[in-house]
Amino acid sequence: MKNTEILPISRITENRRETRNDLVATEMPLTIFYNEKELVTILCIPEDTLFLAVGYLFSESFIQRKEDILSIKNDEKRGIVFVNTNSKHDPINDLRHTRFIKPDCFNETPFYNAADAALCKKIESNIQISSTEIIKLLKRSQNSSSLFQKTGGVHSAALFDNSDLFIFSEDLGRHNAIDKIFGKCLMKGIPLEDKIMFTSGRISSAILLKIIRARIPIIISRSASTSEAVKLAKKFGVTLIGFARGKKMNIYSNEWRIV
Amino acid sequence: MKNTEILPISRITENRRETRNDLVATEMPLTIFYNEKELVTILCIPEDTLFLAVGYLFSESFIQRKEDILSIKNDEKRGIVFVNTNSKHDPINDLRHTRFIKPDCFNETPFYNAADAALCKKIESNIQISSTEIIKLLKRSQNSSSLFQKTGGVHSAALFDNSDLFIFSEDLGRHNAIDKIFGKCLMKGIPLEDKIMFTSGRISSAILLKIIRARIPIIISRSASTSEAVKLAKKFGVTLIGFARGKKMNIYSNEWRIV
Numbered sequence: 001m002k003n004t005e006i007l008p009i010s011r012i013t014e015n016r017r018e019t020r021n022d023l024v025a026t027e028m029p030l031t032i033f034y035n036e037k038e039l040v041t042i043l044c045i046p047e048d049t050l051f052l053a054v055g056y057l058f059s060e061s062f063i064q065r066k067e068d069i070l071s072i073k074n075d076e077k078r079g080i081v082f083v084n085t086n087s088k089h090d091p092i093n094d095l096r097h098t099r100f101i102k103p104d105c106f107n108e109t110p111f112y113n114a115a116d117a118a119l120c121k122k123i124e125s126n127i128q129i130s131s132t133e134i135i136k137l138l139k140r141s142q143n144s145s146s147l148f149q150k151t152g153g154v155h156s157a158a159l160f161d162n163s164d165l166f167i168f169s170e171d172l173g174r175h176n177a178i179d180k181i182f183g184k185c186l187m188k189g190i191p192l193e194d195k196i197m198f199t200s201g202r203i204s205s206a207i208l209l210k211i212i213r214a215r216i217p218i219i220i221s222r223s224a225s226t227s228e229a230v231k232l233a234k235k236f237g238v239t240l241i242g243f244a245r246g247k248k249m250n251i252y253s254n255e256w257r258i259v
Numbered sequence: 260m261k262n263t264e265i266l267p268i269s270r271i272t273e274n275r276r277e278t279r280n281d282l283v284a285t286e287m288p289l290t291i292f293y294n295e296k297e298l299v300t301i302l303c304i305p306e307d308t309l310f311l312a313v314g315y316l317f318s319e320s321f322i323q324r325k326e327d328i329l330s331i332k333n334d335e336k337r338g339i340v341f342v343n344t345n346s347k348h349d350p351i352n353d354l355r356h357t358r359f360i361k362p363d364c365f366n367e368t369p370f371y372n373a374a375d376a377a378l379c380k381k382i383e384s385n386i387q388i389s390s391t392e393i394i395k396l397l398k399r400s401q402n403s404s405s406l407f408q409k410t411g412g413v414h415s416a417a418l419f420d421n422s423d424l425f426i427f428s429e430d431l432g433r434h435n436a437i438d439k440i441f442g443k444c445l446m447k448g449i450p451l452e453d454k455i456m457f458t459s460g461r462i463s464s465a466i467l468l469k470i471i472r473a474r475i476p477i478i479i480s481r482s483a484s485t486s487e488a489v490k491l492a493k494k495f496g497v498t499l500i501g502f503a504r505g506k507k508m509n510i511y512s513n514e515w516r517i518v
Contacts, residue, residue: 005486010510012390012517022509027464027485043463043485131271152502153461153483172463172485202412204286204302204431224412226286226302226431227264243411250281251269258271 001046001076002026003147025151027172033082034062035089044171045147045154048180050074052171053081055183059175059210062089066186123237125217127194128259129162134220135247137166141198144168148200157181158198165195174201178210192216203229203242212236218257220244225252260305260335261285262406284410286431292341293321294348303430304406304413307439309333311430312340314442318434318469321348325445382496384476386453387518388421393479394506396425400457403427407459416440417457424454433460437469451475462488462501471495477516479503484511 009022031041032053039062044052050072057063063085073082141158147170148154157177159167167190169180178199185192196218197211203221205228211219212232219233220241233240233253240252251258268281290300291312298321303311309331316322322344332341400417406429407413416436418426426449428439437458444451455477456470462480464487470478471491478492479500492499492512499511510517 007486007489007511010514010517012506012508012510014506017390022511024484024486024489024511027487029464043465043487131276151483153485172461202431205288206302224410225283226412227266227283228286228302230266230283247271247273249271251271252266252281252283255269258269 001028003045003047004150023150025147025153025172028079031080032056033080035084035087036082042176043173044176046076047171048169048184049076049079050081051169051180051183051187052176053083053183054186055179055181057083057085058182058186059179059213061213062087063186066189122235123212123215123217125194125215125237127162127196127217128257129196129218130259131249133162134241134244134249134258137196137198138220138222138244138246140166141168141200145170145200155200156198157200159185159192159195160198161195165190174199174207175210177201178207182210182214196220198222198244202226203240205229205232208232208238208240211238220249260287262304262306263409282409284406284412284431287338290339291315292339294343294346295341301435302432303435305335306430307428307443308335308338309340310428310439310442310446311435312342312442313445314438314440316342316344317441317445318438318472320472321346322445325448381494382471382474382476384453384474384496386421386455386476387516388455388477389518390508392421393500393503393508393517396455396457397479397481397503397505399425400427400459404429404459414459415457416459418444418451418454419457420454424449433458433466434469436460437466441469441473455479457481457503461485462499464488464491467491467497467499470497479508 003026004023005026006021007024011018011020025045027043028046029041030044030049032039068085068087070084070086137160145156154170154172155174155177156170159181167181169177171177192214195216197216198220200222202223203225208229218239222244225242230252239254239257242250242252262285263282264285265280266283270277270279284304286302287305288300289303289308291298327344327346329343329345396419404415413429413431414433414436415429418440426440428436430436451473454475456475457479459481461482462484467488477498481503484501489511498513498516501509501511
């Protein structure tokens, strides 16, 4: 299955209406079966679906490392990935699907489930990067996003460090693009710690919790951040950069890592 | 609770680094209890949370109309909306949470759950609107999005028709912004049929299924559409417009409604 489809459209501009062809991103449903049970269906592009499934399970704390996976089968035709693990989590009744609500009011730190609450360890990484280096990597990410250039309708994510590492992914959603990178790193034995993640999408607390879980010290976004994402970044020692476009960026927390 | 928070940031531009204040959108978790059971936690801005809860339940087919709601309580301090309905759906074990998978390959039409599959009725509305009128309404939507203008980090949605109706909403996510409009219309007795929906976000099949469920004949997006959204729009008689910016737009389906 291809990543894009050609469709006939009617294009309206200032003074005229014309029929022409347009490229849109192909969407498919990917269903993950976890230990023989249907867990979730994700809408995605037909690319790196196995990495997406593994990355999703990592992001949601169903697995921690490659060794947790006993078997994996990607039925590309039906859009189903079957993952069997050595974990005993029951996806239906597990605590992770309920919010961790305190009786009085909001938590200062928003843990939405009990699994997240077990995370609370600060990221101490001493990695530093220059803003000049970041600007170069933003440009490289932009140049890599061929599907965005064709369709204008996808998000991208990239993982890099101070050396030559550069892992890139695209998908319909910002969560998927990041999860694909997690999945790829997990399957290929590339450590996530001490790396830098770029995302084209906005950073909510849910994205920041993913980043903390992966022990990534620097997250850079093309878009905005929410109040809770900034609070979490401060609390857990993450350097959070938003509105990174061209040669400009806003540093919301732990700016000492940017030199 | 306010919609925005002021935070000190480090701003890097071409040649310098300065400390200044930045406005970010406030994020809060909203948990919906449905018939005494915890159903879902949504990240959102602290505005129109009751409408968001009602709209979510409508979008996900838990309720069809205002009369289905027996009681509703919005605990704003804790971020919880309790909705009791006359429906017998069990949110944990209900069929709607499993994908409707055919044994051979993808469905031609992607129904992700059994509830969606019951929808399959074409939208026959004869409503028409001129592209000039759409351009005016795009401008009005843009001018209404005060939170986006302040933070650059939220999505908006607007519902309108050929007369004076104009209902607007903003939220962190594109789904939330649309659900808030559904909730507001449901609670205030405003019919959704024969209306036009604008969204700042991209249109996936999930968004298009929302629109079909609400019987809305025209959906206009500032962003891209996916292949499956276009297929669904064609099959169910929805006029789908993408990349509507300034005086330009792409019509992907049922263009006869745009005159």
